[in-house]
Every structure is written in C-alpha cells, then in structure tokens.
Amino acid sequence: MSEYDSNNVFAKILRGEIPCDKVYEDEYVLAFNDIAPQAPIHILVIPKGSYMSIDDFGTGASPEEVKAFFAAISKIAHEKGVAKTGFRCIANTENDGGQEVPHFHMHILGGAYVGPMVSK
Ligand code: 5GP
Numbered sequence: 001m002s003e004y005d006s007n008n009v010f011a012k013i014l015r016g017e018i019p020c021d022k023v024y025e026d027e028y029v030l031a032f033n034d035i036a037p038q039a040p041i042h043i044l045v046i047p048k049g050s051y052m053s054i055d056d057f058g059t060g061a062s063p064e065e066v067k068a069f070f071a072a073i074s075k076i077a078h079e080k081g082v083a084k085t086g087f088r089c090i091a092n093t094e095n096d097g098g099q100e101v102p103h104f105h106m107h108i109l110g111g112a113y114v115g116p117m118v119s120k
Contacts, residue, residue: 001094001102004050010103014048024076028068031076031108040111041080041087045073051104054091073106082110088117 005011013020013032020032023043034042047069051057057069077083087110092099 001052001056004052004056005102006050008101008103010044010046010101010105011050014046014103024072024079026068026072028065029072031072034107039109039114041082041108043076043080043108045069045076045106045108047104052102053093053099053104054106055093057104069106073108076108077110080108080110082108086110088114 009018012018014030020030022030022032024031024045028048029045030048031043031045034044047057047061047065049057049061049065051060057066061069073089074083077087087108090107090109091097091104092107
C-alpha cells in the first residue's frame with residue numbers, strides 16, 4: 001500500500017456513510033463489532049486518523065493518538081469483561097498478514113479460548 005484509499009469501508013464508517021455497531025468512541029478512536037465475528041467477542045478498534053496499517057500508524061501517529069489507541073483497547077477489554085479471562089489482539093498487515101481493509105485496525109477477540117496463535 002503506497003497511499004491511503006479514502007474509499008475503504010472503515011473510512012466510510014468513520015464518515016458515517018455506512019453504519020456500525022459502535023462499542024467505543026473518543027477523540028482519536030472508534031471501535032465497533034466485527035460484521036463477521038470469529039469469537040463471542042470480536043471488536044475492531046480503529047484510529048480516526050487516515051493510517052493504512054500498524055506500520056503506518058507506528059510511523060506517523062502522534063503520541064496522543066498512540067496513547068488513546070492502546071488505552072481504548074484496555075478500556076474495551078475491561079468493559080467487555082475479557083481483561084481477566086483473556087483475549088487476543090491481531091493487526092493483520094499487508095499481503096502476508098492477510099489485511100483486507102486498508103485502514104489500520106486491531107481485532108480484539110475473546111469471550112472463549114481463541115485457539116492457537118497461527119493456523120493455516
Ligand atoms: P482484516 O482481514 O483486514 O484484518 O479484517 C477486516 C475485518 O473487517 C474482517 O474481520 C471483516 O469481517 C470486517 N469487516 C469488513 N467489512 C465490515 C463492515 O462493513 N463492518 C464491520 N463492522 N466489519 C467489517
């Protein structure tokens with residue numbers, strides 16, 4: 001990915017052009033339930049800024065954006081009751097990582113054992 005595609009589905013959600021099942025929002029972050037959940041809890045956490053991937057976010061985001069992003073994950077995990085039982089965060093990145101939507105997102109998966117770390 002060389003350039004942010006403002007027509008990606010998460011950009012449309014951020015602009016309110018398509019709906020989402022919102023879980024959390026603040027100045028820098030939006031989180032919503034995945035449309036095709038792969039665990040009892042499957043939430044997508046996205047920055048409001050136009051970042052393509054975790055690499056792009058790590059390179060270009062401000063300290064405030066980075067802090068808000070990880071604080072949001074923690075808040076959501078506590079609110080959803082998985083902070084104690086456990087959960088997995090996944091940031092699929094580019095081709096080998098299997099990233100489908102080119103706006104950085106972290107999956108939060110939990111509510112039951114989510115299986116081995118990597119399966120093919
Ligand atoms: P990726 O493979 O890019 O890491 O994950 C993209 C995720 O976005 C998938 O889990 C997919 O189910 C989810 N997704 C794709 N389109 C939509 C949508 O319109 N709304 C929501 N809530 N999730 C979506």
